[in-house]
Amino acid sequence: MNFLKKVLKIISLSLLALIIAALMFIGIYSQIGNSTIKADIENYGTGLLVVVYDDEFKFAFSINGKINVSLPITEQSEIQIIYFDEALFRTTFRSRFINAYLGPDSEVILKGSADEWGVDYDVVKGNEITQQQNELRKVLQPYYIDESKLYRRSWELKDSDPNESKRLDEKLDSLSLLTVEPLRTEWAKKHLDYELSSILFLESHVSRDTASKYEELLSEHVRNSENGKRLTGMVAGWENTESGKLAPVFSSISSEGEVFKLEQVKGKYVVLDFWGSWCGVCLKGMPKMKTYFDKYKGSVAFVGIACKDEEETWRKMIEKQQLDWIQLLNNKEEVDLPTMYGVSSFPTKVILDQEGHVVFKAVGENEEFYDKLDELMKEEYLTSSQHD
Structure with a gap:
C-alpha cells in the first residue's frame, strides 16, 4: 500500500x-512577436485564451482580465481573442470575442468590462481600422449577444433534444446570415471613408455587383489604402475571370525549382487549384483531385497554387499529400495570384480551355467542378473522334 x-x-x-x-x-511563447495587443477587461477573469491571426493561432492568458500577447505579424491582420473553454464547449459566440487589427511593429491597447454574455471595450491605443471595427462592434453587439444565447442553448440540447438543437441552429444561421451580415454591409455603405468598409465589401455574403459598385464610391484615401487596393484588385480579378475572358497570364517558380509560365500549357485544358495547407476543406478534397489528375493528366494540366502558406509548410504538405502535379506558392510581393484571379475563398478551382479562356470557376469543394471537367473531357473526346 x-x-x-x-x-x-x-x-x-x-x-x-x-x-x-x-x-x-x-x-x-505568448510574448514572442513584433506586434502587441494588450487589454484590461474588468470581470473578464483568469484563464487560457486562444488568439487567432492570419489562419494561425497561439495560446495566451487572461490574468484577472489583463491580457498581454505579442504576435509575429508581417502584414496587417485581424486578431480574435476568445477563452479556450468557451471555444471548446461552445458557450459563447461573437459577443465575447475581443477583436483588433495589428500591423507589423504595432500595438493595440483596449480597456473595458465583461459579463456572462459579452465584452464591451474602448480602444485606448490603436490604428484607425481597430477604432472603426470597435465602432461597428458596438452597433452589432445586441445581435451578437442573441447569437451567443442561441449558440449555447443549442449546444446544451444537442444530446437531450436534438430536434430543438437543430431548430436553434437554424435560427442562429438565420440571425447571422439574414440580419447581422446585411447590417455589416449596410454599415459599410454608410462609411465609405473608412478603410474597414473595403474589407467588409469582400465578405463572402456580399454580391460582386455590390462590391464593384461601392469600390468605385470609396473615398480616395480608402481606395489608396492597402485594403482598398486589395478590393480594387479583386474587383478587377472578377472581371478578368468572367466566363469566356482570356485568363490573366503569369509565371512563377514551381516546387521543383523550375519556372512555370501559363503559356507553356497552352493547347491543353488547365485547372488552377487555389488552396492552402491550413485549409481543412482543401485537404479533404485532395484525394478526389488526385483521382481526377490520374484520370485526365494526358489532356489537362493541373496547377496547384498555395495561398497564405509558408514555404516549409507548403513543401511538407505537398510531400504528405503526394501531390504530383505542378505546385506553385503564391508570392504576393511579386504577383498576387488570388487577387489577379478574383479569389477570396478557398478552395477555388478555375478551368481554362486550350486557348487560355476561362470556362468555369468553382468556389468551395463541390461536385460541380468535377461534373464540369467530365463534361468538357467528354466533349473533347467526341470532337477528337469525329476528326479521326
Missing part, C-alpha cells in the same frame, strides 16, 4: 510539473 501511495505521489508530482512547464511555455 505504501508503495502504491509513493507511485501515485510521483505521478501526481510529475503531472503537476508538466502542467507548470506547459503554463510557463505558454507564458513565454
Whole structure:
C-alpha cells in the first residue's frame, strides 16, 4: 500500500510539473512577436485564451482580465481573442470575442468590462481600422449577444433534444446570415471613408455587383489604402475571370525549382487549384483531385497554387499529400495570384480551355467542378473522334 501511495505521489508530482512547464511555455511563447495587443477587461477573469491571426493561432492568458500577447505579424491582420473553454464547449459566440487589427511593429491597447454574455471595450491605443471595427462592434453587439444565447442553448440540447438543437441552429444561421451580415454591409455603405468598409465589401455574403459598385464610391484615401487596393484588385480579378475572358497570364517558380509560365500549357485544358495547407476543406478534397489528375493528366494540366502558406509548410504538405502535379506558392510581393484571379475563398478551382479562356470557376469543394471537367473531357473526346 505504501508503495502504491509513493507511485501515485510521483505521478501526481510529475503531472503537476508538466502542467507548470506547459503554463510557463505558454507564458513565454505568448510574448514572442513584433506586434502587441494588450487589454484590461474588468470581470473578464483568469484563464487560457486562444488568439487567432492570419489562419494561425497561439495560446495566451487572461490574468484577472489583463491580457498581454505579442504576435509575429508581417502584414496587417485581424486578431480574435476568445477563452479556450468557451471555444471548446461552445458557450459563447461573437459577443465575447475581443477583436483588433495589428500591423507589423504595432500595438493595440483596449480597456473595458465583461459579463456572462459579452465584452464591451474602448480602444485606448490603436490604428484607425481597430477604432472603426470597435465602432461597428458596438452597433452589432445586441445581435451578437442573441447569437451567443442561441449558440449555447443549442449546444446544451444537442444530446437531450436534438430536434430543438437543430431548430436553434437554424435560427442562429438565420440571425447571422439574414440580419447581422446585411447590417455589416449596410454599415459599410454608410462609411465609405473608412478603410474597414473595403474589407467588409469582400465578405463572402456580399454580391460582386455590390462590391464593384461601392469600390468605385470609396473615398480616395480608402481606395489608396492597402485594403482598398486589395478590393480594387479583386474587383478587377472578377472581371478578368468572367466566363469566356482570356485568363490573366503569369509565371512563377514551381516546387521543383523550375519556372512555370501559363503559356507553356497552352493547347491543353488547365485547372488552377487555389488552396492552402491550413485549409481543412482543401485537404479533404485532395484525394478526389488526385483521382481526377490520374484520370485526365494526358489532356489537362493541373496547377496547384498555395495561398497564405509558408514555404516549409507548403513543401511538407505537398510531400504528405503526394501531390504530383505542378505546385506553385503564391508570392504576393511579386504577383498576387488570388487577387489577379478574383479569389477570396478557398478552395477555388478555375478551368481554362486550350486557348487560355476561362470556362468555369468553382468556389468551395463541390461536385460541380468535377461534373464540369467530365463534361468538357467528354466533349473533347467526341470532337477528337469525329476528326479521326
